[in-house]
Amino acid sequence: MFKRAAAQAATRIRAPPCARGFSVSALRLANRAVVYSSPGDPTSVLSVLTYPDLPPPSPSSLNVRFICSPVNPADINVVEGIYPAKPVHTDELAQGHKLSDAVYLGGNEGLAEITEVGAGVEGFAKGDWVVMAGQQLGTWSSARSLKAADVIKVSKTVSRVNGSTLTVNPPTAYNMLHDFVDLQEGDWVLQNGANSAVGQMVIQIAAQRGFKTLNFVRNREDLETLKTQLKTLGATEVFTYDDLKERSLRDRVKQLTSGKQIQLFLNCVGGDATTQMTKLLGADAHIVSYGAMSKRPLTLPTSLFIFKNLKSHGFWQTRWYAQKTRQEREELMQKLVAMKLKEPEHEIVTIPAGDSDEQATKRVRGIIESLAQGQYGKKVLLSIEQPT
Amino acid sequence: MFKRAAAQAATRIRAPPCARGFSVSALRLANRAVVYSSPGDPTSVLSVLTYPDLPPPSPSSLNVRFICSPVNPADINVVEGIYPAKPVHTDELAQGHKLSDAVYLGGNEGLAEITEVGAGVEGFAKGDWVVMAGQQLGTWSSARSLKAADVIKVSKTVSRVNGSTLTVNPPTAYNMLHDFVDLQEGDWVLQNGANSAVGQMVIQIAAQRGFKTLNFVRNREDLETLKTQLKTLGATEVFTYDDLKERSLRDRVKQLTSGKQIQLFLNCVGGDATTQMTKLLGADAHIVSYGAMSKRPLTLPTSLFIFKNLKSHGFWQTRWYAQKTRQEREELMQKLVAMKLKEPEHEIVTIPAGDSDEQATKRVRGIIESLAQGQYGKKVLLSIEQPT
Numbered sequence: 001m002f003k004r005a006a007a008q009a010a011t012r013i014r015a016p017p018c019a020r021g022f023s024v025s026a027l028r029l030a031n032r033a034v035v036y037s038s039p040g041d042p043t044s045v046l047s048v049l050t051y052p053d054l055p056p057p058s059p060s061s062l063n064v065r066f067i068c069s070p071v072n073p074a075d076i077n078v079v080e081g082i083y084p085a086k087p088v089h090t091d092e093l094a095q096g097h098k099l100s101d102a103v104y105l106g107g108n109e110g111l112a113e114i115t116e117v118g119a120g121v122e123g124f125a126k127g128d129w130v131v132m133a134g135q136q137l138g139t140w141s142s143a144r145s146l147k148a149a150d151v152i153k154v155s156k157t158v159s160r161v162n163g164s165t166l167t168v169n170p171p172t173a174y175n176m177l178h179d180f181v182d183l184q185e186g187d188w189v190l191q192n193g194a195n196s197a198v199g200q201m202v203i204q205i206a207a208q209r210g211f212k213t214l215n216f217v218r219n220r221e222d223l224e225t226l227k228t229q230l231k232t233l234g235a236t237e238v239f240t241y242d243d244l245k246e247r248s249l250r251d252r253v254k255q256l257t258s259g260k261q262i263q264l265f266l267n268c269v270g271g272d273a274t275t276q277m278t279k280l281l282g283a284d285a286h287i288v289s290y291g292a293m294s295k296r297p298l299t300l301p302t303s304l305f306i307f308k309n310l311k312s313h314g315f316w317q318t319r320w321y322a323q324k325t326r327q328e329r330e331e332l333m334q335k336l337v338a339m340k341l342k343e344p345e346h347e348i349v350t351i352p353a354g355d356s357d358e359q360a361t362k363r364v365r366g367i368i369e370s371l372a373q374g375q376y377g378k379k380v381l382l383s384i385e386q387p388t
Numbered sequence: 389m390f391k392r393a394a395a396q397a398a399t400r401i402r403a404p405p406c407a408r409g410f411s412v413s414a415l416r417l418a419n420r421a422v423v424y425s426s427p428g429d430p431t432s433v434l435s436v437l438t439y440p441d442l443p444p445p446s447p448s449s450l451n452v453r454f455i456c457s458p459v460n461p462a463d464i465n466v467v468e469g470i471y472p473a474k475p476v477h478t479d480e481l482a483q484g485h486k487l488s489d490a491v492y493l494g495g496n497e498g499l500a501e502i503t504e505v506g507a508g509v510e511g512f513a514k515g516d517w518v519v520m521a522g523q524q525l526g527t528w529s530s531a532r533s534l535k536a537a538d539v540i541k542v543s544k545t546v547s548r549v550n551g552s553t554l555t556v557n558p559p560t561a562y563n564m565l566h567d568f569v570d571l572q573e574g575d576w577v578l579q580n581g582a583n584s585a586v587g588q589m590v591i592q593i594a595a596q597r598g599f600k601t602l603n604f605v606r607n608r609e610d611l612e613t614l615k616t617q618l619k620t621l622g623a624t625e626v627f628t629y630d631d632l633k634e635r636s637l638r639d640r641v642k643q644l645t646s647g648k649q650i651q652l653f654l655n656c657v658g659g660d661a662t663t664q665m666t667k668l669l670g671a672d673a674h675i676v677s678y679g680a681m682s683k684r685p686l687t688l689p690t691s692l693f694i695f696k697n698l699k700s701h702g703f704w705q706t707r708w709y710a711q712k713t714r715q716e717r718e719e720l721m722q723k724l725v726a727m728k729l730k731e732p733e734h735e736i737v738t739i740p741a742g743d744s745d746e747q748a749t750k751r752v753r754g755i756i757e758s759l760a761q762g763q764y765g766k767k768v769l770l771s772i773e774q775p776t
Contacts, residue, residue, distance in 0.1 A: 084695045270690050292690035299687040302658050302680035305702025307472045312700035314693025 028053045032351065032387050033093060034140035034364055035103035039081025042368045046079060046106060048351065048360035050387045051093040054145050057118030058095065061147050064130060068164035068348060068381040069110030069139040071371060078136065079106060085318050088138045095145060105138025107382070111163035112144070112151070121148040129156050131167050133329055135318050140364075142384045149326070152333050161343040164381055165197075169344070170336045172290055172317045173201035177211065179320075180286040180313060181264045185210035188257050190280055192216040192241075193268040193293055195226060197344050197379060200233055202266055204341050207234025214253065214262065216241055216277060233342060241273040253280050264288065271296030283308050290315045345378035353385040416441045420739065420772050421481060422528035422752055423491035427469025430756045434467060434494060436739065436748035438775050439481040442533050445506030446483065450536055452518060456552035456736060456769040457498030457527040459759060466524065467494060473706055476526045483533060493526025495770070499551035500532070500539070509536040517544050519555050521717055523706050528752075530772045537714070540721050549731040552769055553585075557732070558724045560678055560705045561589035565599065567708075568674040568701060569652045573598035576645050578668055580604040580629075581656040581681055583614060585732050585767060588621055590654055592729050595622025602641065602650065604629055604665060621730060629661040641668050652676065659684030671696050678703045733766035741773040 030053040036045040057063045077083035091102035114128045124130070132139060134150035154163055177183065189206055193199050194215030206213045215230055217223075219240040227238040237256055243249050253262075261282020267274050268291030278287065278300060287310060289298060304310040321329060349367055351360050367380055418441040424433040445451045465471035479490040502516045512518070520527060522538035542551055565571065577594055581587050582603030594601045603618055605611075607628040615626040625644055631637050641650075649670020655662050656679030666675065666688060675698060677686060692698040709717060737755055739748050755768055 267690075275685075289690045289693045291694075297663075297687050297689045298693070299685050300700075301685045302655075302677045302702070305677045305686070305700060306679075306704045307702070309702060309704070309707060312688075312693060314690070314695070314697060316694045316697070319697060 030054075030143075030386055031094065032142045032357075032360065032384050033138060033144075034106040034382075034384070036079060036106065037101060037103055039079060039104070042076055042079040043365045043372070046361070046364050046368065048355075048357050048364055049093070049103065050357055051099075052097050053094060054116075054143055055095045057116055057121075057145050059119040060121060060149070061118040061145055062114050062121060062124060062130075062151065063116040063118075063143060063145050064112035064151070065115050065143045065386075066139060066141055066384060067111045067113060067129075068160050068383050069107045069141075070165050070168075070346075071107075071140075071367065071380045071382060072109060072168060074168075075106060075108055075140075076368065076371070078108070079104075085136050087136045105136075105141065107138055107140030108132070108136050109165065109167050110139030111154075111158075111160060111166070112139075115143070118148070124148060124151075124153060128153050129158070129163060130154065131163060131333060133167075133321070133326065135321065140382055140384065142386045152326075152330050154333055155337050158337045159343060161346055161348075161381065162337070162341060165344055165346075165379065166333060166336055168317055169197045170201050170205070170339075170341060171320065171332055172198050172315060173205050174332065174336060175317070175320055176266050176288050176290065176315050177202065177205055177209065177264070179315070180288050183209070183211050183264065186212065186260075187264075188212045188214055188236075188260060188262045189264045189266065190214045190216075190262050190277060191266040192274060192277060193291065194230060194235065194238065196268055196291070196293070198268065198290065199266075200230070200344065201341060203230060203233045203235045205339065208339055212236040212257075214256070214280070215239070216243075216273070241276075244273060244276040250279065261285070266290065267298070268293055270294045270298050272299075275299050275301075278304055278310065281308070281310065285310055287312045288315050289313070346381055347376060347378055348381045348383050351382065351384045353388040355387075418442075418531075418774055419482065420530045420745075420748065420775050421526060421532075422494040422770075422772070424467060424494065425489060425491055427467060427492070430464055430467040431753045431760070434749070434752055434756065436743075436745050436752055437481070437491065438745050439487075440485050441482060442504075442531055443483050445504055445509075445533050447507040448509060448536055449506040449533055450502050450509060450512055450518075450539065451504040451506075451531060451533050452500035452539070453503050453531045453774075454527060454529055454772060455499045455501060455517075456548050456771050457495045457529075458553050458734075459495075459528075459755065459768045459770060460497060460556060462556075463494060463496055463528075464756065464759070466496070467492075473524050475524045493524075493529065495526055495528030496520070496524050497553065497555050498527030499542075499546075499548060499554070500527075503531070506536070512536060512539075512541060516541050517546070517551060518542065519551060519721060521555075521709070521714065523709065528770055528772065530774045540714075540718050542721055543725050546725045547731060549734055549736075549769065550725070550729060553732055553734075553767065554721060554724055556705055557585045558589050558593070558727075558729060559708065559720055560586050560703060561593050562720065562724060563705065563708055564654050564676050564678065564703050565590065565593055565597065565652070567703070568676050571597070571599050571652065574600065574648075575652075576600045576602055576624075576648060576650045577652045577654065578602045578604075578650050578665060579654040579656075580662060580665060581679065582618060582623065582626065584656055584679070584681070586656060586678065587654075588618070588732065589729060591618060591621045591623045593727065596727055600624040600645075602644070602668070603627070604631075604661070629664075632661060632664040638667065649673070654678065655686070656681055658682045658686050660687075663687050663689075666692055666698065669696070669698065673698055675700045676703050677701070734769055735764060735766055736769045736771050739770065739772045741776040743775075 029050045087104040091099045130151035133152045215238045265287040267289045270292040271294035417438045475492040479487045518539035521540045603626045653675040655677040658680040659682035
């Protein structure tokens, strides 16, 4: 699919390495997107493609300009073709201007500002901020034309960072805390990967709701610093997986919880430590898994299910969106904005207007490579400027 | 606790190896029970104890004579002290006649005939047949005095074998088929250990309800005979765990089910084969575990929970009884009797009236030993005659 010679022949268009360009020339090339022709290693397949100005939105649609769009781990898996959610595949980026090859659009989450409202769209105005209500809408773009049904308006009181990271991690944390166990103020929640992006949201949301959190993290040199950070967020107690080897741990936890049974365990790790952690649960507890950072499966003694009545579920925010009404989705976004959650640690990486597509492509692939090597250690948010 | 010398001194009483006898002598020694002084290896700790005639039942109670009482695998675990349900511990077998040491009573399940009805008991008459509504009531006895609330009347149309095995395996199968997924006629159920006692009940009950069963068993020399037996019971299809290695299996299953998604998986095995079997499940399926015959835990990829929305539960009939009303329990027993299920393969072992307690003890321990060595290959039902 990579036809550099053909691409270079399209002189008026900045040639994307993965698509041959447009069937018309002499357009105002005003927008950009991170695209790929076929799934694969993102450091090889992702390209930045410059494309014409969006035409006015069609009925029931809106044109938006993206403010910030995060690069989430799942986004990488989508590009690799190993994630169950599938990206947009299109040969039209600016309506009516066909690409010679269809491309996939990267990016699932983002904050955007409405630039133009189509006929028959109610409840939205130019200048409003929106987040995505639909999945995999190609948010790694400078602009997009989207169905009004696919976006949700958010208050402009939200920060750019919180707005652009509002639809995946915070609702995952919120829903896992509410959809499985009817927790009451003072009830305990057990979680591992507690310093992950979702884990930190769990801590904050639980604290706001009056739930207590028993958090587990990996041991590390600066453990006390991390414990302090998590406690500042609202964590009730922080342990390490090494503590699971201590025979006294169950007694310590029993003392801490005043013997109150723990009914909810949020798991994003898997493997041995997770199995060990289930011993801290009370009867009839629920383990809800949303990740497997250890890359190990979930191994649980059958007796836990039979005699302690443990129930094991998974949580996937994408499924939640698919199953809920628009009103429920809007209400949740409003609740999360109102919680004024602490911004995740982040770096905003700008794709500058003056970059050529080759330069921009190199920059995007470099970001992915650094992420893969764990060089950021924080969330990367793309800010894709309109090309000049 | 084993005080043979003291026991031998109690001349008028047949000395049980585990209890010193009664505090009164010159009683009519009319009953027998399998008892133990402390939990442990059943081939060492179980003893047969002869004890006096039951007095007339106290108010709200009944006297019963046991017809047949199975030795279930869980009963052995109770004697060993490794099962969550705890046995009766008493120093009174015939009310008012205290044992010098308290003993545990063996046996959880059984069919009994009412011999005498206490004051204030309604709905029961002498000669009625009853099964146990309560747990761990000491059914390895010739007779017992029980609270009317602890028994459920069953129709005398039930066979002795089906009546004595009515409260554990058939309701486990029935409830697992009904409590997790709202199966409709033509829906499929996946199960392993399909030739186990519960597995065979699942096959029969599913067939009567119009559900189709996809059954897995271990490979063996007489596999075709077993397949025919299970299909005669109502199994729709039978595979072996070896078939899981065939890449074509998923396609075969898809063809068999006409692509209908399998929503319920009943598991009593665990380990690798069980993990493999989950690949045959559809989205939103439930895996319900009621045993772990492989002695391996349940290991499931986290992605199954997150993306396929698999839910993993356990089922324990003891918990079901604890959570349900008497009316629900009675209705279930009536339904199961009306289903006229095929009797489990069994051998009725009589503890003859003429045995001394030593002889009877030896016999009981021998049964347990043969069971442990897998020499029966079928269910053993105790029939404990009144000593002469």
